[in-house]
Amino acid sequence: MNLSTKLLILMIMAAMSANPIIGQDFDDFIAVDSGLIALMNAKTIDGTGDQSKLGQTILIEGDKIIAVGPGSDITVPDRAVKIDLSGHTIIPGLIGLHNHSFYTGGRGRSAQLSFSGSRLYLGSGVTTIRTTGARAPYEELNLKDQIESGQAIGPTMYTTGPYITGEQGSQTMARLSDAGQARRLVDYWSNEGVSWFKAYTWISREELGAVIDEAHKNGKKVTAHLCSVGYREAVALGIDNLEHGLFANSEYAPSKTPDQCPPGFSGAYGDLDINSEAVQSTFKDMVDNGVSMTSTLVVYEISVAGRPPIHERVYDILAPEIASEVREIAVARRAGQGSIDPRVFAKAMQYERAFVEAGGLLAAGVDPTGYGAAPPGFGDQRNYELLLEAGFSHPEVVQIMSANGAKVLGILDEVGTIQPGKTADLVVLEGDLEEIGNLHTTKFVFKQGVGWDSHKLIESVRGIVGIR
Structure with missing residues (x-):
């Protein structure tokens, strides 16, 4: 066996033994990742049991919700990434x-x-x-x-x-x-x-x-x-x-x-x-x-x-x-x-x-x-x-x-509702959830302030669920 063949075998073995998760770049799956995000003009069902609210703005800084309320009541800084979610519903993660x-x-x-x-x-x-x-x-x-x-x-x-x-x-x-x-x-x-x-x-x-x-x-x-x-x-x-x-x-x-x-x-x-x-x-x-x-x-x-x-x-x-x-x-x-x-x-x-x-x-x-x-x-x-x-x-x-x-x-102080001070774990759905009646239209999923692209995540595992 010549030297080049040995090196090739070693490289293949190293690739097979490496953890396939470590070192991956997940940027392709992230739709929104910014220090300051404003989710605007959405309908919310906030997880408290209260009725839904229209025209809501949710302001996220880092991994926290810092403000929630009618758009007219929320001052959105110029530096914020603004996402117009008219026609969308937001619920807690x-x-x-x-x-x-x-x-x-x-x-x-x-x-x-x-x-x-x-x-x-x-x-x-x-x-x-x-x-x-x-x-x-x-x-x-x-x-x-x-x-x-x-x-x-x-x-x-x-x-x-x-x-x-x-x-x-x-x-x-x-x-x-x-x-x-x-x-x-x-x-x-x-x-x-x-x-x-x-x-x-x-x-x-x-x-x-x-x-x-x-x-x-x-x-x-x-x-x-x-x-x-x-x-x-x-x-x-x-x-x-x-x-x-x-x-x-x-x-x-x-x-x-x-x-x-x-x-x-x-x-x-x-x-x-x-x-x-x-x-x-x-x-x-x-x-x-x-x-x-x-x-x-x-x-x-x-x-x-x-x-x-x-x-x-x-x-x-x-x-x-x-x-x-x-x-x-x-x-x-x-x-x-x-x-x-x-x-x-x-x-x-x-x-x-x-x-x-x-x-x-x-x-x-x-x-x-x-x-x-x-x-x-x-x-x-x-x-x-x-x-x-x-x-x-x-x-x-x-x-x-x-x-x-x-x-x-025992983590209600951290997550579970859409309220200021909570971790920004949120689900953004296309359409009016109370009219649609299901969660199939999930578009973005915010976890700790990072907005993941639902469609891309799901497509990345299509055809392998059940075996890997």
Whole structure:
């Protein structure tokens, strides 16, 4: 082998081993980046729950919002970059509370989406995520560091440790044998830097109590996708958040026994009385103890019989080999094969609305799992439509998907609403959101004062979502 051939081989090996994220120039994806920006003449829905406002100007300096109000009330300095957003709507950046860094789809496929998933989240308007269960905790922590240091594109991340379950669970989960193991696991991952923990379906009350207690000692919080433990039991143990609403609360199942997960329990919930003492007691316990609920309607809606077809944009963004499998499963589910009863889905929507009416704190997230028709970001956008369908108004849905998520994460002083002093995390949409009724027209996504081009971010991952 001659010298030039050896050098060529070494160069190829170096290129293959290098981190493809580090050193990238992201300027092509940035639409607006200036020290002082004025977003002018826009309609705003500010995340506080208040009604929308017309003719608003938002002044951004650095990474902060410094002024918000009618254009006639805001003095825009001459040096500001002025963007006329007549005919546009601005909402706070979305905060996804069940937004994994991995994806599952098709016939048993799964992948970490550290490249495509993080870009798709941000391009879809999701500026902050909590990962809510990790298959690769170190990859999440490393991705978080890369995003924060400008080496990768993506949302602000609140990472979680590995799924913590009991006697049953997938190969990627921590299967507990006792409460002592739970404490050791929580202590270890707390020291490694995760901010939340997620308990899973087969955890026992004793084990869940140990997870919660150890997490709180370490200044961390706990959420859960439950089954073996009911919601009121979890609240009594001190849990902070509960995932999936009605679909994961087994306490109304007649066959429920302590520390056991009754199979298929939610299938009978179509006849559940939301005004019953049992349901209202759940809500009261959660509200009284400050326990929030995360809505993940989209990951269930994709499997409900008789619903409209999955939007073509979902298949178009996925890797082709995955899209074909996802489409086949979606058609079968809509036709009633392995489907969720529409009455149960309607009841789940009613459950979430009733929880809010009872004073509960409802946030939202996508959960890009199942058979894969709710990919990162796009699934969050679909949640917007489903929460409207559940009976919430546009200002309420914006609040659920922004400010309420910030409250759960304890960062409402920083993000979640369009107010002076907050970090400039914003979503700019073409058109009137209250007339359009969906987030598909997202144009710019401001994260920490930098305006990213939504279309370019999404196009950069088209055809690879699900594999990279």
